[in-house]
Amino acid sequence: IDQIPDLIKRFEQSENDDQKIEQQNEIERAFERYTYILNQYQEQPQLIDSYIEKMVDKLLNYIQHADANMKLVHLAGNFLYYLIKVRGFKAMANRFLPHEPYHLVLVLSLIEREISLTSASTDTSDSWMTIYSLFIWLGTTCMVPLDLCRFDNKTKRQTTMNQILTVCKKYLYNWSYMRVIAFILGHFMSRQDCVRLCLNDYINNELIPIISQYEQNNDEEVMLKINACLQTLSYIFKFGQRENLMPY
Numbered sequence: 001i002d003q004i005p006d007l008i009k010r011f012e013q014s015e016n017d018d019q020k021i022e023q024q025n026e027i028e029r030a031f032e033r034y035t036y037i038l039n040q041y042q043e044q045p046q047l048i049d050s051y052i053e054k055m056v057d058k059l060l061n062y063i064q065h066a067d068a069n070m071k072l073v074h075l076a077g078n079f080l081y082y083l084i085k086v087r088g089f090k091a092m093a094n095r096f097l098p099h100e101p102y103h104l105v106l107v108l109s110l111i112e113r114e115i116s117l118t119s120a121s122t123d124t125s126d127s128w129m130t131i132y133s134l135f136i137w138l139g140t141t142c143m144v145p146l147d148l149c150r151f152d153n154k155t156k157r158q159t160t161m162n163q164i165l166t167v168c169k170k171y172l173y174n175w176s177y178m179r180v181i182a183f184i185l186g187h188f189m190s191r192q193d194c195v196r197l198c199l200n201d202y203i204n205n206e207l208i209p210i211i212s213q214y215e216q217n218n219d220e221e222v223m224l225k226i227n228a229c230l231q232t233l234s235y236i237f238k239f240g241q242r243e244n245l246m247p248y
Contacts, residue, residue: 001034001055001058001059001079002058003030004030004062004072004075004076004079005062005072007023007026007027007030007075008027008069008071008072008075010023010026027075031075031078031079034079034082035082038082038083038086039086041086042086045086045087045088045091048086048087049087049096052083052087052092052096053096055083056080056083056092056096056097056098057098059076059077059079059080059083060076060080060097060098060137062075062076063076063077063080063110063130063133063134064106064110070117070126071126073130074126074127074129074130076130077127077129077130077131077133077134078129078130080129080130080133081129081130081132081133082129084132084133084136089136089139089180089183090183092136093136093137093139093140093183094140097136097137097140097141098137098140099140099141099143099144100144101144101146101151103137103140103141104138104141104142104144104148104151104160105151105153105160106141107134107137107138107141108138108160108163108164108167110134111131111134111135111138111167112163112167114127114130114131114134115131115167115170118131128176131171131177132176132177132180135171135177135180135181135184136180138164138167138184139180139183139184139187142164142184142187142188142191143187143188143191147193148160148161148164148191148193148194149161149193161193161194161197161198164188165188165198165202168181168184168185168188169206172185172228172232173224173225173228175224178224178227178228178231179231181228181232182228182231182232182234182235183235185232185235185236186232186234186235186236186238186239186240187235187239189202189236189239189240190236190239190240190241190244192244195240195244199236199240199244199248200247200248203233203236203248204248206229207229207232207233210222210225210226210229211226211229211230211233213225213226214226
């Protein structure tokens with residue numbers, strides 16, 4: 001992980017295509033070595049718990065402070081994704097990712113940065129792991145015990161609550177992110193302010209209309225959306241309080 005900035009720097013300083021290919025191969029070898037080491041802990045990932053916090057801090061630092069160098073951001077995102085994959089996204093979200101209140105605005109801005117970059121490019125192979133990792137972080141930060149209206153920015157048209165819903169809806173029906181987004185929405189909709197302001201609308205206007213198509217349409221895309229909605233609904237039932245959910 002400590003070598004990531006140097007690897008990217010050497011790649012960018014390459015003077016010709018041959019050097020770029022050589023440096024790209026070096027980056028790939030470093031990532032393969034990293035994944036090989038982590039794979040040794042697949043069966044007992046808790047053995048790396050004492051190292052995870054430092055690893056996460058370094059990787060998130062690269063992702064946050066390398067706006068001008070997206071290759072560095074995405075390489076760090078790939079490293080973080082694989083760490084999440086080995087340790088499990090629930091454990092990472094609940095135990096290892098930072099979750100101070102100010103992190104909520106930060107992670108939302110990072111996700112929106114990635115969305116704007118991917119929308120301008122047809123090749124998302126470099127960014128999807130970074131987006132996945134940022135969503136795991138969002139799942140941690142959106143549970144801050146403060147009313148989300150405190151984070152609203154008057155210069156933006158959307159409230160913080162709507163920003164979170166918008167980015168989650170955008171990726172909920174994507175196989176790569178479905179389970180994670182459903183998990184996040186389950187936690188998100190269990191918040192008292194979300195129960196009060198958007199739970200009813202989300203269930204009745206977003207989830208139920210899609211689920212109700214089950215008998216009418218067996219199209220693969222529709223079934224994908226139904227699957228996503230059912231996963232989301234199950235997490236809402238799992239994390240929500242019974243008295244909050246009964247009216248809906």
